[in-house]
Amino acid sequence: MQGKHDIRIDRSKLHPQLNYKLGLLLKKCKKKGIYLIVTEGFRSKEQQDMLYAKGRTVPGNIVTNARGSSYSSQHQWGIAFDIAMNYDIDGDGKVSDDTWNIKGFQRVAKIAKSIGLGWGGDWKSFKDTPHFYLKKWGSTTAKLKQQYGTFENFKNTWSASVDRGMGLILWKDALKTKKILRIPNGERVQVLYTKLWYAKVKYQGKYGFVNKKYI
Ligand SMILES: [Zn+2]
Structure with a gap:
């Protein structure tokens, strides 16, 4: 079966360096027959608020602890993307049952780290295996907030x-x-x-x- 990456985000909204590294990651994964779905990228304040409402004021499971107004999600700063697996990892001829296969994430994480990306699967308190990010400002958004104040200021440096x-x-x-x-x-x-x-x-x-x- 011919595999393919499935990019479901607007890459132009990512920090230019993250977009560059995402490109590298996709290329390196493809070489190894690893195919990804890129599910999440930049998130506006409104999008973050909608996500925060999940499991709280609208049905579903809680997926984030970050309110839009707090700007504490790396996605709101354009320095993170999330992925899922898009290839047959367990060798049963199907792809759909491997979307969240941890072996796939571990393989991708190894490649991602070799090109300098951070991985949410390495976090201690809240493991976020689909999540990859630019490490320059640490694993939280505290430094970005301190250094730039607002996302607009940060984006001006792009x-x-x-x-x-x-x-x-x-x-x-x-x-x-x-x-x-x-x-x-x-x-x-x-x-x-x-x-x-x-x-x-x-x-x-x-x-x-x-x-x-x-x-
Ligand atoms: Zn994420």
């Missing part, structure tokens, strides 16, 4: 404009050995992260490095 008359070279690597292209002045780039002299950015579908002074 992109920037080139501010250099002659444009800005997009390098393939941080050692500046190979040029990809020159980004014209005033163009917007997505910012994955900044480090030393550079920023890793995405421009016109291409990933590379630019001098962070000029964005």
